[in-house]
Amino acid sequence: MTAQLQRLRLGAVMTVAVGTLAALIWGMVGLVAAAVFGGVATGIQLLAARWSRLTGRRATPDQLAIYLIGMVLRIVGVVLIGVAVTTDRATFPPGPAAMGYLGTLLPLMWLETRLA
Secondary structure, eight states: OOOHHHHHHHHHHHHHHHHHHHHHHHHHHHHHHHHHHHHHHHHHHHHHHHHHHHHOOEEEEEEEEHHHHHHHHHHHHHHHHHHHHHHHHTTHHHHHHHHHHHHHHHHHHHHHHHHH
């Protein structure tokens, strides 16, 4: 199994897990917000890994430019949460949106250290 496929599988599993937990806590609105931002986190992680692979360098402190690109992409995800919460708080309440994003992104970042 390729590393990207492992990332995608873990992202999907974590999105379902945090979405289910959000649904239990906040209902259907929580499920939608957590699932959307779990998907965003998975997409960002896949994009960061692809960028690193295309450059042929791993995201390590020695390769600060690649590391920085990955971190900027992840910060963009946080900004997207802020935009979504500000523009449509009824659909994207802050708690479930943040839970979906972080609950998916953090395990994916942990996996990244195992795949490096």
